[in-house]
Amino acid sequence: MLYDNLSVNDKGHLTIGGIDSVSLAAEYGTPLYVLDEDVIRSKCRTYVDAMHKYFGPEAAPLYASKALCFKGIYPVVASEGMCVDVVSPGEIYTAAAAGFPVEKMFFHGTNKTDSDIRFALEKGVGYFVVDNFNELASLDRIAGELGMKQKVLLRLTLGLDPHTLEAINTGRVDSQFGVPVDTGQADEFVREALDCANISVEGYHSHVGSQIFESDSFMRQVEILAEYSAKVAKETGFAAKIFNIGGGFGVRYTDKDPEQNIPERIREVSEHLKDACSRCGIGIPVIYMEPGRSIVADAGVTLYETGGVKEVKGYRNYVTVDGGMTDNPRYALYKSEYTVLNASRADENADYECTIAGRCCESGDRIAEYINIAKPERGDIIAVLTTGAYNYAMASNYNRVPRPALVMVKSGEARLAVRRESFEDMMKNEL
Ligand SMILES: *Cc1c(COP(=O)(O)O)cnc(C)c1O
Numbered sequence: 001m002l003y004d005n006l007s008v009n010d011k012g013h014l015t016i017g018g019i020d021s022v023s024l025a026a027e028y029g030t031p032l033y034v035l036d037e038d039v040i041r042s043k044c045r046t047y048v049d050a051m052h053k054y055f056g057p058e059a060a061p062l063y064a065s066k067a068l069c070f071k072g073i074y075p076v077v078a079s080e081g082m083c084v085d086v087v088s089p090g091e092i093y094t095a096a097a098a099g100f101p102v103e104k105m106f107f108h109g110t111n112k113t114d115s116d117i118r119f120a121l122e123k124g125v126g127y128f129v130v131d132n133f134n135e136l137a138s139l140d141r142i143a144g145e146l147g148m149k150q151k152v153l154l155r156l157t158l159g160l161d162p163h164t165l166e167a168i169n170t171g172r173v174d175s176q177f178g179v180p181v182d183t184g185q186a187d188e189f190v191r192e193a194l195d196c197a198n199i200s201v202e203g204y205h206s207h208v209g210s211q212i213f214e215s216d217s218f219m220r221q222v223e224i225l226a227e228y229s230a231k232v233a234k235e236t237g238f239a240a241k242i243f244n245i246g247g248g249f250g251v252r253y254t255d256k257d258p259e260q261n262i263p264e265r266i267r268e269v270s271e272h273l274k275d276a277c278s279r280c281g282i283g284i285p286v287i288y289m290e291p292g293r294s295i296v297a298d299a300g301v302t303l304y305e306t307g308g309v310k311e312v313k314g315y316r317n318y319v320t321v322d323g324g325m326t327d328n329p330r331y332a333l334y335k336s337e338y339t340v341l342n343a344s345r346a347d348e349n350a351d352y353e354c355t356i357a358g359r360c361c362e363s364g365d366r367i368a369e370y371i372n373i374a375k376p377e378r379g380d381i382i383a384v385l386t387t388g389a390y391n392y393a394m395a396s397n398y399n400r401v402p403r404p405a406l407v408m409v410k411s412g413e414a415r416l417a418v419r420r421e422s423f424e425d426m427m428k429n430e431l
Contacts, residue, residue: 002252002339002385003298005036012347014383016301017409021343024414025381028405030305031323033392035068035417037076037410039299040388044080047291050263054270055287062106064247064292065091067389068300072408072417074098077295083126085247085290089119096123106153106244106288110177111135117142121150128152129205129244131178136193143198153205153244154193155179156186158224160208160217178206181228190232201238203285204229207246210293213258215265219272221245226273230280240285245269247290251297253386254339262294293389300388302328302404303343306376307359316370317354321382324358325365326401328384328391332364340368343383348374356382360399392418397426 001007007015013022017036025032047061062083063073074095077084083104086092096102103126109116110131117139120128130136130152143150155178173180179189193201204225208217222245229240249260270287277284304321311317330336340356342348352375358365367384376382395403402421407414 002255003039005039006301006385008346012345014301014341014343014346014381018412019409019414021301021303021383022381024407024409025303025305025343027414028407028416029420030303030381031321031327031404032303033327033387033404033406033418034301034303034414035296035388035406035408036299036301037408040073040076040296041080043291043295043298044077044082046262047266047289047295048081050266051287051289053263054267055273056284058286060288062244062288062290063295064290065095066393067292068296068391068393069094070392070406070418071098072406073296074100078104083288085129085292086125089116092120092123092125102126106290108155112138114138114142118146121146121148126151127202129155130193130199131155133179133189133192136189136196136199140196140198149198149200151200151202152193153203153242154186154189154201155205155207156181156189156225156228158206158208158221160220160224181224186228187232187235190238191236194236194238201240203240203242203244205244205246207290208248210248211250212248213250213260215268215272218245218248218265218269222269222273223276226276226280226282229285230282233282239282242288243273243285244288244290247292247294249291249294251294251386251389253297254337256337260294295389297386297389300386300391302384302387302391304382304384306378306380306382308378309354309376317352318357319354319373319376319382320357320359321367322359323401323404324367325360325362325396326358326398327395327404328367328387329394329396330390331366331368332362333394338368338387339385340371340373341383341385342374342376342380344376344380345374346383350374352376356384359401362398397421400426402426 051059062085063077064085087108102124105125157178157180159173307320355369356367405420406418408417
């Protein structure tokens with residue numbers, strides 16, 4: 001099995017955190033998101049412990065809410081000592097409603113409207129990560145109107161290419177995120193920010209991309225940030241206290257992906273940071289990281305019921321399931337690979353080559369192509385692994401398919417955390 005929390009019981013069924021997946025499907029219906037809370041907690045601890053060990057006690061991981069945002073995630077990450085990254089008033093609202101401390105929220109986003117800015121200021125979010133000049137001016141003005149002084153990090157684009165998918169590659173100079181250092185525009189950005197009366201600049205932020213397995217791009221990132229910070233300190237006297245180096249560590253979707261050793265990656269980055277800071281003659285800043293995918297992806301499994309098996313003679317075999325791009329658009333968006341298995345026959349040979357197709361009237365509605373699973377019959381439960389990140393968060397009602405329920409499992413017990421959407425739910429705003 002791809003992960004330790006998955007196993008097969010004596011009925012030949014897949015178990016998740018010790019619970020029979022076929023029973024979960026029967027009790028809560030399908031499609032069903034299953035999230036193993038113990039896995040999430042252990043990922044949080046890995047980050048917290050390694051960051052404290054290598055970057056010092058003030059360092060902290062921020063959970064990137066966009067990977068999976070619902071009320072029930074916030075008490076879990078809060079109790080593990082995480083801060084959070086939020087990218088919209090909707091995420092701020094959800095986290096705050098779940099009792100997450102607002103002062104531990106970092107507000108991101110490439111287009112924060114005036115009303116978003118006002119909303120976040122009034123809620124009292126800890127930090128804004130300012131993306132651009134327009135936002136800076138609006139934030140300064142609105143904070144002034146509210147009589148506040150807002151702590152910010154400035155988002156810089158460092159011109160790094162982490163060699164990941166185009167759609168999740170954010171660090172290059174030609175990017176809609178942040179202000180580039182290479183073009184000289186960052187100098188002006190920092191100077192303007194330092195001149196804002198209602199803004200307190202605490203440091204810099206940069207994020208290079210996602211689903212990254214090596215430390216190289218993070219190492220280059222801390223090096224460039226240290227050099228840049230030293231240059232700004234020399235020119236303006238401003239010494240950045242914080243470097244937020246973003247998220248992006250990869251996870252194992254299939255056994256072709258390497259196993260990630262997060263403490264080791266963090267150790268390498270910390271060594272590099274210390275060297276770079278001493279070379280540039282600056283103090284070592286407080287480090288924040290923003291893992292999203294690597295906190296929740298592995299914890300998630302989606303369960304579907306098989307509708308049928310269609311063998312197109314001379315071409316291929318299709319297994320149709322009762323969900324698809326509406327609950328998991330990642331294959332349709334990025335051709336992301338997944339590990340799929342027949343959870344009802346997890347002890348049988350996975351020797352039936354097939355393509356898993358969803359229920360939408362869209363030929364791109366697929367979850368995986370040309371994979372091998374134990375041959376299913378109508379009614380068998382199909383499990384798709386590693387769906388904790390960017391699945392529920394990206395779900396839609398295309399074809400008027402209600403969003404699935406989400407069940408959390410912990411210490412061998414399951415509990416409903418998000419109810420299945422009803423038809424009335426989907427119509428509730430329609431006049
Ligand atoms: C998406 C994103 C993250 C999280 O990335 P993961 O790959 O999920 O770890 C963190 N910070 C920023 C600014 C992001 O855009």
